[in-house]
Amino acid sequence: MELWVRVFRDRAAGLDGDEWTLELNDSIEPGRTQRGWNQYIRNSYAQFRCSLCRRSWPSKQVQVLFHFSRESSLRRGTVRVRRFKQKCRRCSAARMEEPSFTVENIDVMVEKLMEKIRIRCYGEEPPESNRNLRFDGRIEGPHERLHCEACLKGICSQSPAQ
Template sequence: MASMLWESSLREKSSDLHEDTWHITIDDSIEPHRQARDWYQYISGSFARFRCSLCKRGWVSKRVQVVFHFNLNAAKREGTIKLRRFKQKCRRCNEARMEDPNFAVENIDVLIERLVEKIRMRCYSENLGENNRPSVFSGRVNGPHESQHCEACQSGICSQAN
């Protein structure tokens, strides 16, 4: 289900990418700052919700990190995007596992818009400047960011690290 939301947003936002076809897949094996040759990297963050698979407790996080690796095969007119959504774990459960984030559709759209801008600059050499459309969040976030429960902190890419 999650990958369909990302693919749908990408189809909508990438319709003007020089008639090339782009595809996105979720790939939890992506290592930040270790993209393959001829690939580009873009790291961004957004609001997301989590739910513990053990105790069913839910929480929100103000800045969930997302890493995109992307590449254009100009000869085939196809672009490939690999996406890694960094996980968090419940602070109440002793045996908690890292849980996948659930992004609101609006936030997926913002992340994909930003990504498409990076693709246009890197793969098509377009000069677009910078656009800072904010993520959408409804609700309240309480408490400190807890690095020991954040996969992005453990990978050294979390901007909220204590």
């Protein structure tokens, strides 16, 4: 999370002199924002590692949920982030594991988040941006819906509910 906070601080420094904070919050739910809060969901590429068998796997279907709000009178804003987990398909007692993102993909996600904040909290026009997330290597096999926390919540881009 330290890397996320550092990238976020660098990008949030230019937000109209307001102080913004980023916090990890696994209790936020898609489609359930508090009054005055906004939501942004981003799909990304990440790596996972099973804490039981040590197997690792890549996924290009990792959902990241952001809830954000600005208190203009206090000149501050808050972003809550939830990184949806996956579990190992080989271990019967597998735990949901945290994704590991590259610095470049964190930077792109935070850049896109800043665009949403500028539009929704500061009334700015959408910028022209063509920067996308990257991943190296091949990903073989189907998306494991039964092992994807975002699929189980119905928000994964690979979920049948979409």
